[in-house]
Amino acid sequence: MIFFKRHLPKFFLAAAVLMLIGGLLAGEHNMFFTYAIVICLNCIGIG
Amino acid sequence: MKLSFYQRLSQVCSTILYNAYLAGFISGSIYQGRFKLIPCPGFNCHSCPGALFVCPIGALQFFASYGRYYASLYIIGFISLLGAVGGRFICGWACPFGFLQDMLYKLPVTKIRIPRRLEYLRYVILIGVVFIAAAVTKEPWFCKIICPAGTLEAGISLMLLNEYLRPMIGPVFMVKLALLFGFLAWMTVSKRPFCRVVCPLGTMYGLCNHLSFFKINFNKNSCDYDRSCVQECPVDHRIYCEDPNASRCIRCLRCSSQCHRDAISIIGNQSSDSSRDSS
Numbered sequence: 001m002i003f004f005k006r007h008l009p010k011f012f013l014a015a016a017v018l019m020l021i022g023g024l025l026a027g028e029h030n031m032f033f034t035y036a037i038v039i040c041l042n043c044i045g046i047g
Numbered sequence: 048m049k050l051s052f053y054q055r056l057s058q059v060c061s062t063i064l065y066n067a068y069l070a071g072f073i074s075g076s077i078y079q080g081r082f083k084l085i086p087c088p089g090f091n092c093h094s095c096p097g098a099l100f101v102c103p104i105g106a107l108q109f110f111a112s113y114g115r116y117y118a119s120l121y122i123i124g125f126i127s128l129l130g131a132v133g134g135r136f137i138c139g140w141a142c143p144f145g146f147l148q149d150m151l152y153k154l155p156v157t158k159i160r161i162p163r164r165l166e167y168l169r170y171v172i173l174i175g176v177v178f179i180a181a182a183v184t185k186e187p188w189f190c191k192i193i194c195p196a197g198t199l200e201a202g203i204s205l206m207l208l209n210e211y212l213r214p215m216i217g218p219v220f221m222v223k224l225a226l227l228f229g230f231l232a233w234m235t236v237s238k239r240p241f242c243r244v245v246c247p248l249g250t251m252y253g254l255c256n257h258l259s260f261f262k263i264n265f266n267k268n269s270c271d272y273d274r275s276c277v278q279e280c281p282v283d284h285r286i287y288c289e290d291p292n293a294s295r296c297i298r299c300l301r302c303s304s305q306c307h308r309d310a311i312s313i314i315g316n317q318s319s320d321s322s323r324d325s326s
Contacts, residue, residue, distance in 0.1 A: 009131060012258040016127035023121025028110070029084045032119075035109045036093050036101040037079040039212075042190045043094040043105065043197035044205050045220035046212065 050304035054140060058149070061089060061141035064099070066200075071096030075208030086125045089142035090248050092194070094201035096208060104177060104247050105190050111181035118178070126248070130255025134262070134292070138242055138249045139281070139299030144196050145242055149281060151234040159236045160283065166243050166295065173247040189247065191219070198227040239281050243295065253294030261313055263298065265291040269310035276302035276311065286311060 004011070023029070065087055068078035078099055087093070087100035103122050110119040129137055138145050152158075172189065180188045190197055202223060205212055233240045242249050256262075265286055277285050279301045284293065286302055291311070303311040 009258055009260045012127070012255070013131040013260070016124050016131045019120045019124030020128055021124070023119060023124050026120065028119050028121040031113070032101060032106045032109050033084055036083040036106070037077070039077055039205065040092075040094040040105065040190065040197070040201070041215075042187050043092050043102075043194065044202040044212070045191075045198055045223035046215040046217060 050300055054299055054301070055146075057140045058142070058146035062091075062143040062146055065089060065091045065143060066095055066097030067099055068097045071098075072204070072208065075205060075210075086122055088129055088137045090144040090196055090246060091142075092197040092200045094197065094205070096201075096204055098200070102190075102196075104194075105187065107247075108177055108181040108187035108189060111178050112185040112187060117182050123251075126251050127255065130252045131259055132261065134256035134259040134298055135249060135252040135294070135296060136261075136298035137252055138246075139297035142242075142249075144246075145239065145281075145297070148234045148239045148241060151231065152238055152281075154235045156235050161237050161240055161243055168244050169246060169250045172245055173250045177247045192222065193226065193245065195223075195227040195230045195241065198223040202227075238283055239297075242297065243282055249297070250294070253296075256292045256294050256296060256298075261298075261315060263291040263296060263303075264312050264314045266310045266312075269308045270306075271308055275305050275307075279305040 071077055075096060077094055077096055080099075082099040083093065083101050085100050086103040086106060087098070090104070091098060091100070091102060093100065093102040093105060103126060106122050107119060110122070111117055172193070176189050176193065180186070198220075202220065206216065206220075230241055263286070267287070270287055272287055274285075274287070276287065277283065280286070281299060281301065282295050282297055284295050284302075286296075287310075300313065303309075303313065
């Protein structure tokens with residue numbers, strides 16, 4: 001438990017990197033790309 | 048030079064970097080290149096004509112309302128990665144909306160403190176509005192109604208620049224405009240109200256404050272309790288009697304530069320262990 005607490009930031013960093021890689025491998029960045037390159041009507045208040 | 052100068056410099060540079068597509072401000076359109084594959088570390092609307100990066104909160108809501116995906120590993124991983132390094136430091140050093148709030152608070156008007164209980168609202172907005180409401184109703188309610196950054200950066204600028212969008216102005220735009228002016232007025236009288244009460248991105252970074260490599264260390268034996276750190280703090284955090292790494296802290300380090308007895312310092316993970324061991 002002490003070991004886990006001591007190295008918690010490292011575990012958290014590793015988990016963050018794994019999530020990021022997992023998302024990239026799943027192609028999530030391509031999924032929202034189509035959403036990101038058009039004007040969001042909700043954001044500007046006319047959606 | 049003082050730390051506040053470097054903080055302002057970092058805030059100005061990040062604001063320019065996030066909105067570096069200057070052609071958009073002339074044509075009234077938005078950037079459509081490959082940088083839009085990358086989430087923006089700070090709170091910046093991706094429909095702003097100059098925005099280079101995608102808004103992480105907008106992308107999270109897109110995934111929440113997508114159907115198969117309720118949470119994006121890519122976006123949460125990206126936010127967690129920045130949070131794992133320095134917690135909420137992006138809020139203090141590289142957020143355009145935080146910069147706007149710091150500037151507006153300098154206006155010489157009567158100041159009002161934000162009640163501590165109101166700060167819990169940001170968790171309700173993050174979980175209730177950004178995730179649950181978007182997943183249930185398939186609508187990005189945070190962007191649609193609440194987000195003042197969208198109205199300020201995208202709504203107003205695109206309405207001025209793009210003649211095809213102008214006839215589409217309706218009651219929702221008016222509601223968003225009223226909310227924006229409400230927030231702007233609040234920013235002049237209170238310290239960073241949006242960061243403390245609403246911002247879902249800052250809330251996610253704040254959850255990482257205790258898990259980050261770099262932490263704030265407070266030495267109570269060195270403190271003379273003159274409260275100069277609280278006066279300087281942009282989020283009214285009382286570091287001398289509260290958790291130094293509370294989710295409220297935006298890691299701007301103003302308190303440490305203000306403290307003339309060096310009671311507040313920034314420490315790495317290993318040194319935090321050793322200091323705890325020694326005390």
